[in-house]
Amino acid sequence: MNNPIPVKIVVAGGFAVGKTTFVSAISDIEPLTTEAAMTKVSEGIDDFGDAKTKKSTTVAMDFGRVGLSDELVLYLFGTPGQDRFHFMWDELVRGAIGACVLIDTGRIDQCFPAIDYMENAGVPFIVAINAFDGMLRHHPEDVREALDLPRHIPVVVTDARHRAAVRDTLVALVRHAMTMAHAT
Amino acid sequence: MTDSEPDVLSGLRVRPYMVTGGRTRSVVELPLETIVRVTPEGQKAAGTLNLEPRQIVELCHQPMSIAEVSAHLRLHLQVAKVLVGDLVHSGHVATHSATADATDRPDLQLLERVLDGLQSL
Numbered sequence: 509m510n511n512p513i514p515v516k517i518v519v520a521g522g523f524a525v526g527k528t529t530f531v532s533a534i535s536d537i538e539p540l541t542t543e544a545a546m547t548k549v550s551e552g553i554d555d556f557g558d559a560k561t562k563k564s565t566t567v568a569m570d571f572g573r574v575g576l577s578d579e580l581v582l583y584l585f586g587t588p589g590q591d592r593f594h595f596m597w598d599e600l601v602r603g604a605i606g607a608c609v610l611i612d613t614g615r616i617d618q619c620f621p622a623i624d625y626m627e628n629a630g631v632p633f634i635v636a637i638n639a640f641d642g643m644l645r646h647h648p649e650d651v652r653e654a655l656d657l658p659r660h661i662p663v664v665v666t667d668a669r670h671r672a673a674v675r676d677t678l679v680a681l682v683r684h685a686m687t688m689a690h691a692t
Numbered sequence: 693m694t695d696s697e698p699d700v701l702s703g704l705r706v707r708p709y710m711v712t713g714g715r716t717r718s719v720v721e722l723p724l725e726t727i728v729r730v731t732p733e734g735q736k737a738a739g740t741l742n743l744e745p746r747q748i749v750e751l752c753h754q755p756m757s758i759a760e761v762s763a764h765l766r767l768h769l770q771v772a773k774v775l776v777g778d779l780v781h782s783g784h785v786a787t788h789s790a791t792a793d794a795t796d797r798p799d800l801q802l803l804e805r806v807l808d809g810l811q812s813l
Contacts, residue, residue, distance in 0.1 A: 511755050511788040514725040515798055515806055534813070540763035542724070544770060545708060566768075571759055576809025583725045583757060603723055603790065605798055605806065632797075675813050682807045689800050 512581040517678060518600050519586045520626070521610035522618025526638045526668035527586035528570045530610060533674045535572025535584065543568050544596055567593050569600075582678075597625055606632035606685045608677055610668065613637055613646040616654055623655060632685040634662040636677045660687075708768040711744050716770055718777030720787075722758055724769060727788040728776055729755040734784030741784070744775055749784055 519527050532539045545566045567588060574582040585600055587593065601607065607626050611619045619635070626633040637651055646654075648663040657663065664680050667673040709716055730738075734749045741749060747765050756764075762772035779785040790798055798806070 511727050511729055511786075513788070513790050513802070514727050514757055515790050515802065516725045540760060542759045542762040542769050542772075545768050569759075571763075573757070573760070574813070576806060576813075580805055580809055581727075581757075582806065582809070583759065585724075585759070599724065603725075603796060603798070605803065671813075675810055679807065679810050682803055682810060685797070686800060686803045686807070689797065689803065 510579060512575075512579055514581050514583060516583040516585060516600075516604045517681060518597075518604050518607040518631075519584055519610060520597075520607050520619075520622040520633075521638075522612070522615060522622075523588070525610045525612045525615075525618065527610055530608075530638070530666070530668035530674055530677075531570060531572040531584045531586050533669055533671045534574055534678070536575055537573055539570045539572045539586075541568050541570050544599075565595075567596050569596065594621075594625060597629075601626070601629055601631045604631065606634070606681050606688075608681055609633055609635050610638050610666075611635060611651070613651060616646075616651065619655070623657070632681070632688045634664060634677070634681045634684050636664050636666040636680075638668050639665055708771050709774075711767070712771055712774040715774050718773040719781050720777045722773045722777060722780075722787065723789060724759045724762075724773075725757045725789070726776075727755050727757055728752045728761060728779075728785050729788070731783060731786050734779065737784055745779055745784070748772075748775055748779060752785055755788070 519530055521527050528539055543566055569585055569587055571583055571585045576582050587596060587600055609619050609622045648665060652663050662680050662684050664677055666677040730749050730752045738746055738749045748761055751761060751764055758772050758776055762769045780787055
């Protein structure tokens, strides 16, 4: 057996928006958790040798894997949406196909940091509204307007509990990434 | 069994970078989705390795990502990278990623394959 080629997609979004549910709906394995730690040096102090100025931040990421063929494996990384976890995003988006930014229309502001980040980093992304209670409170075009998203960024409706809905969301992202790749 | 043993075995109670000798950077650049697989040299040498490198070599009889290695062995991601980097350097494991330059986005051909794969799920 050859080594499979790994590809990855980032699943970003605010607290409790359904990132892990989304990953587990399609993953071949129970989602796993990895922890990454970063030591931050307090602002205004540049003496890296002084332990007292350092603060450690740990972020836990849930992820899953989806075998796409014998030669291709897709990893889905769910990542917390807050600004303070940006240090992880730099690594996560490097070489990624793109990102699905999951939103809950009840708490739309939670996705602002993720969208700002993906736009600035030039990462292909789509916005996926998680209608997890079966109710869509806002029309996708209203969400686009509220987020001030450019026309070319897809806004889709998904249900993080259902494999088919999650697959369709990932398909929408890959298609968008292909369009972006054509454009450059 | 000694009094100090539970501390050594409880994973997160140990300073995370102790097992790397304090190093926080891998000798090679390894994205977290990099696939790791044991080499024939690694299989032969497994018994001579320290605990964590040995566990990695044993785990990676099945090819898996560094993120999975980290999760299964409950090692911080960066620690897993340093240890895998050492094992690459010593020839005990081989790694595999999507692009020669890990910072590149997947090309159209690869995206087509991903699309086909997803649509056949």
